Amino acid sequence: MGPSSDLGRIFRSARQALDLKQGEVGNAVGYSASAISRIERNKMRIDLDTRLRLAQVLRMPPERVSGFPAPAHLVIDTAGNAPVPDEDDAMRRSTTLLGALAAGASAAVSAGTAEALPALALDDALFPLPRTGPALLRTLASATPAARETFTAARYSDPSQDLPSLLAAAEATRDATAGQARQQANGILARAYVMAAELAAKQHSDTAWVAADRALAAARATGMPIPTGEASRVLAITMRRAGRCSSAVRLLTHEAAQLDPAELRTGAVRTTLMLTAAYSAAAGHDRTTALALLDEAAESVERRTHAAPDGLFTVEATKTQVDVYRIGVHNTLGTPDEAVQIARDLNIDLMSTAERRARAWTDTARMWQALGNRQQTFAALRRVQQEAAQEVRRPAPRALTANLLFGPTRLPGLREFAVRTGAVPA
Known part of the structure; x- marks a missing residue:
């Protein structure tokens, strides 16, 4: 019996020793009780970050779980947890995956407690978008930055409730237009799906795969480098969370190589891709690549010191952001x-x-x-x-x-x- 087949037993024994229920462990790390059950039965592959969080909750030394091999040959299908051959197949699934984000709702909390992170409830099912007709492009164009503002203010219940309608309207508008209008609708759709992927990732929901994949499909249809780079970043995050760290690094560095470092906006996107690639390399235990990518991102920021704010959609390309990523990379290494x-x-x-x-x-x-x-x-x-x-x-x-x-x-x-x-x- 190889080490990976013993990992679930290790987690189950530690949980039982603490007399914890699967739901209690899942609540602490952001998974459902059924997901913890699948992990304990070795039916669900998890990356190093998840293993370490489980070890924390179960009061286990991290070295007891950190040495297990990453799930390099499988990803988990969002609908049925079935093995999928490789990430390239996952990147083409926008025409075959069923459903998309369901309307999120803010979880009820008792008086005197902090506002709850909205329960997206997307681990076990995908729901169809609401039915709607096309909208005016200027209406969609104004709704997207408004949703971004609430996201960056960390008021997640607002965009999680509004996103399904925005996505549905953007898809209907894209399908009903052509030429430049269709390109613009695809750009709006890409950024809405980027935000959907970010929200799903915050809940460690497998629906992040769906949203990120659709974001990249819409972004590529625009032929524009900035939305394509932003969508590639969120897709790579989902790949990393599935244990495909080296594949995430390859995707990110490939996309970064397509961007002009001297141009203000594309240079900023390129920096964020390198930062995410550095973290992904660290998650794959590749210290040399991780630190080299951090240094390259830092040099890119230095060249842009006197430039105007980048105005990227969900992340920043600043010296402070580079330093935060350095902390995260060293934590992961x-x-x-x-x-x-x-x-x-x-x-x-x-x-x-x-x-x-x-x-x-x-x-x-x-x-x-x-x-x-x-x-x-x-x-x-x-x-x-x-x-x-x-x-x-x-x-x-x-x-x-x-x-x-x-x-x-x-x-x-x-x-x-x-x-x-x-x-x-x-």
């Missing part, structure tokens, strides 16, 4: 000590959106947790909540909070924080 000085010199307040600031504080919390500094971990998690009440209810911050709660010493206010943010039931 298992060298968080190399990120401490970066974190101490970092001014997260320079980041332009609440969503990015909250994500930066989450990476900082991961760093301190890996170094065993519980007080600093808790302080960083509090900053996540201050920046974005919904972001702190994501799977990763909840897992960090649960890990603190099960630690050897009591931190004042931690139990209340864990209940308020949904890491543990009231």
Whole structure:
């Protein structure tokens, strides 16, 4: 029996030793009880990041699960968890996958608790988009940046509720137009699906595959490099989460090579592709490539120091963003000590959106947790909540909070924080 076949048993034994239910473990890491069951039965392949989050919740040393091979030969089909031959097939599935994002809804919370991250409920089923007719292009064009504004403000319930209607209208408009109007509709559709993929990824929902794949199909139909680069980035994130780290790096570096580093907007997109590629390389244990890509992204930002703000859709191409990625890369490589000085010199307040600031504080919390500094971990998690009440209810911050709660010493206010943010039931 090979090591990968034992991984599910290891997780099951640790959970049973703590007398935890599958639903309780799933809640801490952002998976359903049925997903935890599949993991324990070795029916669902998970990447290193997920293995480490489960180890945190189950109070296991990370080295006990980090040595298992990544699921390099399989991805999980979003509808039935069946093996799919390779990521190239997944990138062509926009014409065969059924359904798309369902309307999200903000989860109900009791009085006095933080606003919940909207439950997209997309692990087990895909739903059809609402039926609608074409819309005026100017109406769609104004609705898309409005949805982006609520996303970057980390008010996720607003775009998750509005996106299905926006996607349906954009698809109907694309299908009813031709020429330049069709190109414009495809551009709007691509960016709406980029946002849908980002929202699904925040919940670790397999629906991110669907949304990212459709985003790239629409973006390529525009023939424009910026939406194509943005869509490639979110698709690569879903590939990395499925364990296809090297494939994600190849996709990202290929797309980055198509972009002109000297042009303001394409240069900014190119930087974000290199940053995501660096993180993907780190997830695949390729330290040399990860650090080289970070350095190249940093040089790209240096050349753009005096340029105007890039105005990208969901991520930034700034020196601060590069430093945040450095922290994340070192966390993923298992060298968080190399990120401490970066974190101490970092001014997260320079980041332009609440969503990015909250994500930066989450990476900082991961760093301190890996170094065993519980007080600093808790302080960083509090900053996540201050920046974005919904972001702190994501799977990763909840897992960090649960890990603190099960630690050897009591931190004042931690139990209340864990209940308020949904890491543990009231």
